[in-house]
Amino acid sequence: MTAPARSTAQRIDDTLRRLERDVDAWVATASAEGEPCMVPLSFMWDGATLLFSTAPGNPTARNLAAGGRARVGIGETRDVVLMECDVEPVPAAEMAPEVVDAFAAKAGFRPGPRYVYLRMTPLWVQAWREVNELAGRDLPSLSAKATEATEATEATERLTPLT
Amino acid sequence: MTAPARSTAQRIDDTLRRLERDVDAWVATASAEGEPCMVPLSFMWDGATLLFSTAPGNPTARNLAAGGRARVGIGETRDVVLMECDVEPVPAAEMAPEVVDAFAAKAGFRPGPRYVYLRMTPLWVQAWREVNELAGRDLPSLSAKATEATEATEATERLTPLT
Numbered sequence: 001m002t003a004p005a006r007s008t009a010q011r012i013d014d015t016l017r018r019l020e021r022d023v024d025a026w027v028a029t030a031s032a033e034g035e036p037c038m039v040p041l042s043f044m045w046d047g048a049t050l051l052f053s054t055a056p057g058n059p060t061a062r063n064l065a066a067g068g069r070a071r072v073g074i075g076e077t078r079d080v081v082l083m084e085c086d087v088e089p090v091p092a093a094e095m096a097p098e099v100v101d102a103f104a105a106k107a108g109f110r111p112g113p114r115y116v117y118l119r120m121t122p123l124w125v126q127a128w129r130e131v132n133e134l135a136g137r138d139l140p141s142l143s144a145k146a147t148e149a150t151e152a153t154e155a156t157e158r159l160t161p162l163t
Numbered sequence: 164m165t166a167p168a169r170s171t172a173q174r175i176d177d178t179l180r181r182l183e184r185d186v187d188a189w190v191a192t193a194s195a196e197g198e199p200c201m202v203p204l205s206f207m208w209d210g211a212t213l214l215f216s217t218a219p220g221n222p223t224a225r226n227l228a229a230g231g232r233a234r235v236g237i238g239e240t241r242d243v244v245l246m247e248c249d250v251e252p253v254p255a256a257e258m259a260p261e262v263v264d265a266f267a268a269k270a271g272f273r274p275g276p277r278y279v280y281l282r283m284t285p286l287w288v289q290a291w292r293e294v295n296e297l298a299g300r301d302l303p304s305l306s307a308k309a310t311e312a313t314e315a316t317e318a319t320e321r322l323t324p325l326t
Binding site: 023024025026028029030031032033034035036037038039040068069070071072073076077078080082 | 186187188189191192193194195196197198199200201202203231232233234235236239240241243245
């Protein structure tokens with residue numbers, strides 16, 4: 001039995017709650033050669049961007065050393081918040097101490113002095129649970145920039161009912 | 164309170180249970196230009212490979228049209244099964260009918276005649292929950308090929324205790 005589709009306002013509320021309370025996200029990146037990487041990483045949401053941190057030698061940091069794009073998934077596969085993010089790497093030495101403290105408290109670990117922070121700005125945000133929520137899954141008001149045409153995800157394929 | 168670290172045998176049991184019973188996985192791929200994609204997709208495990216299916220125009224199918232690599236995550240971010248997979252695309256017309264039926268029953272949708280199936284063979288498999296399970300997270304016996312040195316994931320960064 002599928003729950004009724006949520007309103008846009010409800011999805012925004014739910015998404016903001018996830019951004020504030022969830023600790024981990026799946027972060028997908030790619031190397032310049034087109035090798036995909038995906039790992040779970042802890043994050044902090046500041047109301048406009050997601051902050052991650054990892055060691056500079058790790059694949060995610062290497063893939064984003066010059067900035068770039070990341071795909072971020074929060075929640076479960078049937079309660080998805082999915083976003084495409086623009087990524088700016090920030091050396092630990094350039095981070096404000098109060099932000100470092102807030103990150104450590106939220107993420108549960110304190111990045112070392114050589115660590116890189118990755119500040120991710122959502123270009124588009126989608127939220128859906130089941131097939132009845134595919135319509136209306138775009139949440140442009142949560143994107144930092146005006147959402148252009150969001151690309152089609154495979155949600156329709158995953159959730160098409162048996163025919 | 165963190166549960167005691169599972170034995171390798173227990174992790175293998177838990178991983179096989181996830182592979183058999185879970186319906187969805189996070190699938191990360193990359194375009195030739197290095198653009199990451201990640202979406203939740205339903206799968207079927209046949210004991211050696213994971214089978215996915217999607218429309219040929221979707222980003223995941225386009226990224227894997229000539230085969231390649233995918234990163235697959237099953238479970239939650241604190242109960243992870245993470246694998247690197249070698250991907251072989253198979254047109255729907257070339258699939259055995261009984262496999263198509265089994266896939267439809269497991270995944271909950273029946274791919275159309277133009278759909279592409281993606282057969283993914285794990286090159287390495289890891290399973291961990293919290294920091295006390297980082298040691299021993301490699302499960303080479305679940306890989307189709309002998310596992311060489313698995314690359315370091317960012318698990319250590321995510322789960323390092325506060326210092």
